[in-house]
Amino acid sequence: MGRRGFLRGAALATAVPLLPAWPAAHAHAKPVQAAGPALAEPFPLADVKLTDGLFAAKRALVLDHARGYDVDRLLQVFRANAGLPTLGAVAPGGWEGLDGEANGNLRGHYTGHFLTLLAQAHASTGEAVFTDRLRYMIGALTEVRDALRRDPVVLSTPGRFGRALEHVRGSYQYLDLPAGVLAGTTAVTLSAWVRPDHDASWTRVFDFGNDTTRYLFLATRTATGVPRFAITTGGPGQEQVVDGTAPLSPGTWSHLAVTLDGTAGTLYVNGVVAGRNPAMTLTPAALGPLAHHWIGRSHFPDPVFAGAFDQVDIFSRALSAAEIAHLQHTPSPGDLASYRLDETTGSTFADGSGRGLTATLRRTWGGPSHPGFLAAYPETQFITLESMTSGNYTVVWAPYYTAHKILRGLLDAYLTTKDTRALDLASGLCDWMHSRLAKLPKATLQRMWGIFSSGEFGGIVEAICDVHAHTGKPEHLALARLFDLDHLIDSCAAGTDVLTGLHANQHIPIFTGLLRLHDATGEQRYLDAARNFWPMVVPPRMYSIGGTSTGEFWREPGAIASTLSEVNAETCCAHNLLKLTRALFRREPAPKYADYYERTLYNQILGSKQDTPDPEKPRVTYFIGLAPGHVRDYTPKQGTTCCEGTGLESATKYQDSVYFRGDGDSALYVNLYSPSTLTWTAKGVTITQRTAFPVEQGTRLTIGGTAQFTLRLRVPAWCLDGFEVRVNNTVVTQPAVPGSYFDLTRTWQHGDTISVRLPFRFRTEATPDNPAVQSLFYGPVNLVARDPRKTFLRFSFHGKAALDGDLSDAFTPIPGKPLHFLAEGIEFAPFHEGTEDPAHVYFERHEPAIVFGGLDSGVANPVRANGFTLLDDLWSHAPFRSKADFVARVRSAARTWQLSAEDTAGVLATARAAY
Incomplete structure (x- = not known):
């Protein structure tokens, strides 16, 4: 049933239906027949230059942001994860840092988007600033990967008495002391200079124990903000504690010491008594031999200490108050262990006590990483996903989704700069993923990819196929197929709608990847699934601005008015639907795809970008609330969400589908009426389009050069009457059917003009x-x-x-x-x-x-x-x-x-x- 018939049959009250060519979506529609090779191809961004107009004005805001944003802030989370200096940069926050939602379990994704932004910005403008920034980031990420492949090394920083050891937040690093450091002592003094750089609760200075039952620890901050010493042989409920009275100041050196003599415990801060418990009965000897002796790490799932340590000492007696005060200005080595921490290389630290108890710098997640691994968090996210049966984004939040963004950004950076380091990083990441996933049973993979949202992998299949096109490695193509979500693919290939209740943006990019897999393998079900999926969303789950989803999920077909809320039309969904639509147009250059592209681009995508400059945030919507009186939020979740990442990409490729070439370079599709200049090198011509569309209801194209081809002008489905074409001021008398193309075949001469009238209603x-x-x-x-x-x-x-x-x-x-x-x-x-x-x-x-x-x-x-x-x-x-x-x-x-x-x-x- 055509769109017009569908509207009438459903009794839609519309004066003029917009898209008469929309196919209806039915639960068991006949599968789409196979398509042959691509019938139309887009032009590279560099061949289509935007000129002054609505799109160029929106893009200018993002280009300014791309030129000025401090990319070291993006690299901070990668460098921290690798234990490298972060150059004083502060992570962007939100989803791109440790303080945002789910403790930043998605960090690294935004950097991938930014790489793609820079690559597209250069392609669109030719400005060297964008390639310069790309090369800088590629170099930094290469250093990160190299560092992840090594044991951690000391990050030296100015300390209280010379040099000190720094643990960058997000590095997951700690000091591991040898067994027997306490030597069964019945009295002890623990002393350390600390500079906490974050106010996280329960971060440890010392934590000596076996597990969460038998231990002693000294923490910089409890849940109430004060330091605490605790010792127990029966877990948290039997702790004997000494609490401080005031918080330590982040970013400031403080001296912490605790003495325990078998009857009392005393806590000192900067040489002054801060807390005392006269009823302490436990001593280190009561704990017996302990498995772990850690500085900076907890036996509980507490944050790893972020900041710096200097002059760490352990004494076999309880020092006096005068001796503690003396340590404020004169170090005195402990007789059980003493670490000056003034090493500037390597990953071990000498013991000054004379006992030879060398300390070793380690990562909580082990290491070094496996070859090719590159991320802003440890491999543990990927490893944990393999045993998960349900989603929990506070534990694992879509690691393969993040890998996709990084991979896509690296490949785009390579294509723009030809910097082979970027391709090596991309290829290595694919090698690493294949080495993990190829070992897993198929049932495990199917379970993983079906989990919301921990198993979300975005458009990784498309990116892997694109990497394979450059590397030719058979394992890369094999890797792409390991992401097959068979239930979804087979259902859609059969024309069965199973979308209700699914997370929209977790699944839309899958289908763009399936089209690339079909290109590479010829497997028919991939193509059938993608082509049958599209009409399940457009129009039955589509809002009028082109977007889809409610609270990120799909409802049943046709549920539009009943789902209007503050959380409709997630912007990523529109971005990815346009990518899929563009890919489908290559296979079948049908006007319905171009009509949808125009609808969504001119409405949701343009409207998702605020018309305000901002050097720090993209100012892009996450949800488009469609409830009455909604006010758009252009800075959701601190400005680093998935939608702001795709928003950066959208705003630097507005021109990507204005023109397509088809029929073996014998035809030119003009899909969008947008002020632009196309350089068609194969034909030796340029096409300049001058218009103020959509303020102006028409456009004018001028040919530069001479060539024979068919010019295919889209007749929008909404343009029901009055579409008129003039060539060199002469009206072309042939039918113009809404929702079709108006073909003009001739040998075009330099200076020929084509004027198009597009009356609005x-x-x-x-x-x-x-x-x-x-x-x-x-x-x-x-x-x-x-x-x-x-x-x-x-x-x-x-x-x-x-x-x-x-x-x-x-x-x-x-x-x-x-x-x-x-x-x-x-x-x-x-x-x-x-x-x-x-x-x-x-x-x-x-x-x-x-x-x-x-x-x-x-x-x-x-x-x-x-x-x-x-x-x-x-x-x-x-x-x-x-x-x-x-x-x-x-x-x-x-x-x-x-x-x-x-x-x-x-x-x-x-x-x-x-x-």
Whole structure:
């Protein structure tokens, strides 16, 4: 069933249906037949230059951000994970750091997005600043990978008495002391200079024990913020403790000491008694031999100490208060163990006690890493996923998703700079993934990939296939196939809709990868699955701006009005649907794909970027709230979410689908009317498109050079009449069918011009589950009502509709504000404007009476239980060829809706008088 038939059959109250070519989605649709080689190919970004216009203005904001953002902040989490100096940089925070959601278990993803941003920015502008930044980041990541392959080495920093040992936050490093360091002593003094760099609770200075039952520890900060010493042989419930009275100051050197003499414990901070427990009965001797003697690490799942240590000493007696005070300015080596920590190389530290108890620097997750591994967190995220049966993002948060972003960024960096280090990093990461995943049983892989959201892997299959195209390694292609999620692939290949309840963005990128796998393997089910999946989302799960998902998940097909909320249309979903749509267009250059691309690009994608410069944050939405009066949030979750990452990418490739070449370079598709210049090297021509679209309702293309080809101009599905083409000012007399291409075949001469007229019309689009809930369009532009009310606004438009269905008479242009209109006292504005005005994408149509051309018939507009009315039915047949055609349709509607003879007469009389 075509879109028009679908709209009528579902009783959608729309004056003019937008996309008559949309296929309907059914639970067991006939599988799509195999496609041959790609029929159309996009041009590289470098061959399509944006010129002044809406897209260039939006992009400029992101380019400025890309030029100025401190990339060492992005590299901080990678360097910290490898135990390298972080150059004083502060991680971005949010999802890209240790303080954000789930303790930053997704960190590293944003750096991958930024690499792609820089690569696309250079391709679009040619500016060296972007490639310079790419090479710097590639060099840093190469150093990170090398460091992960080695044992950790000392990171030396200025200390209290010379040099000191620094543990960068996120490095997971600690000092491991030999067994027997306490030597069964019945009294002890623990002494250390510490400079905590973070206020995390329960980070340890000392933790000597076997497990979480038998231990002693000295922590810099409890949950209440003060230092604590504890000793126990029976776990936390039997701890004997000494608490301090005030927090230590982060970033400042402090001296901590605790003495234990068998009857009392005393805690000192900077030489002053900070706490005392006179009823201590446990001593180190009571603990017996212990397995672990750690500095900076806990036996509990507490944070690893972040900061610096200097002059660590352990004494076999309880020092006096005077002796503790003396340590404030003069070090005195402990007789059990003493570490000056002034080494500047290596990973071991000499013991100054004379006992030869050399300390070793280690990582909590072991190490070194396996060859090729590169991430901003340890391999443990990947290892733990292999045994998980359900998701828990506070433990494991989509490590292969993060690997995808890094891999894609590295490959894009290589393609832009030709820096072979980037390809080596990408290839090595694929080698590492294959070495892990190829060893796992298929059942384990299927379980992993089905877990939300720990098993999410984004578009990694596409990226791996692209790496394989450069390396030719058979294990890389084998790796791509290890991500097959068979239930999803087989269901979609069979045309079975299993999407309800799935996490949308976890699954959309899978299908773009399947298309690349089909390219590489020829396996038919990959292609069938991707082609059948698309109409399961577009339009049945699509909001009018082009996006999909509610609270990140899919509901049942057609559930639109019933799902409007503050958390609709996750921006990543729109980004990835456009990537899939573009990939499908290569296989089948059908206008339906280009129509969807225009809808989503000109509305959700443009509108997701705020029209405000910001050197620190991308200012991109996460969710697009479609509930009435929603105000867009352009800085969600501290500014480093998945959607802000894809937002950076979207804003630097606006031009990627304006033009396609097809039929063996004998045809040029013009899919979008966007000011730009195409350099078609194979043909030796340029095509310059000059337009202010969508403010201007048309465009003008100028040919530079001479070549023969077919120019295929898209006739948008929304352009139902008036599409006109002139070549060198002469009208081309051939049919222009909405939702198709207008072909012009000739030998083009230098200076030839093609002028295209694209008349806009106002129209409404109704939701399938409530025809009274609608959105408004003017040509391709979604218009939103700006109003702070949190309930649906109600509008009546049918009474002012023209015979062709156009609603122009209902709207008054606002002078000086293009694409802004007033209707019933409310301002309507383009969704693509990135403002923080409260907006209504959807409103409620309220047409209580049958009114034609402003004339009220006095007859009530009958309505069905689902909200569909006689007027909805009538205007769904617009445009009408003539007044007689209109009156005939009114007569038919009166009969269908069983109006009385009197009401029918009144309605017909009004219809005849109205036009």
